[in-house]
Amino acid sequence: MAYNFAKRLKAIKGKTPWQFILNQWTIHLEYFIPNPNHFLLGLNTTY
Numbered sequence: 760m761a762y763n764f765a766k767r768l769k770a771i772k773g774k775t776p777w778q779f780i781l782n783q784w785t786i787h788l789e790y791f792i793p794n795p796n797h798f799l800l801g802l803n804t805t806y
Contacts, residue, residue, distance in 0.1 A: 762776070
């Protein structure tokens, strides 16, 4: 909990990981919408 919500990281410009994800959610919403084609089984699957 402390790592994700309290510790600020230099690699993401002084934000906590949670703040970074929320910022990306508002800017690039398309990254968080799942593509249904990724859930289809195809070649080289063991199911």
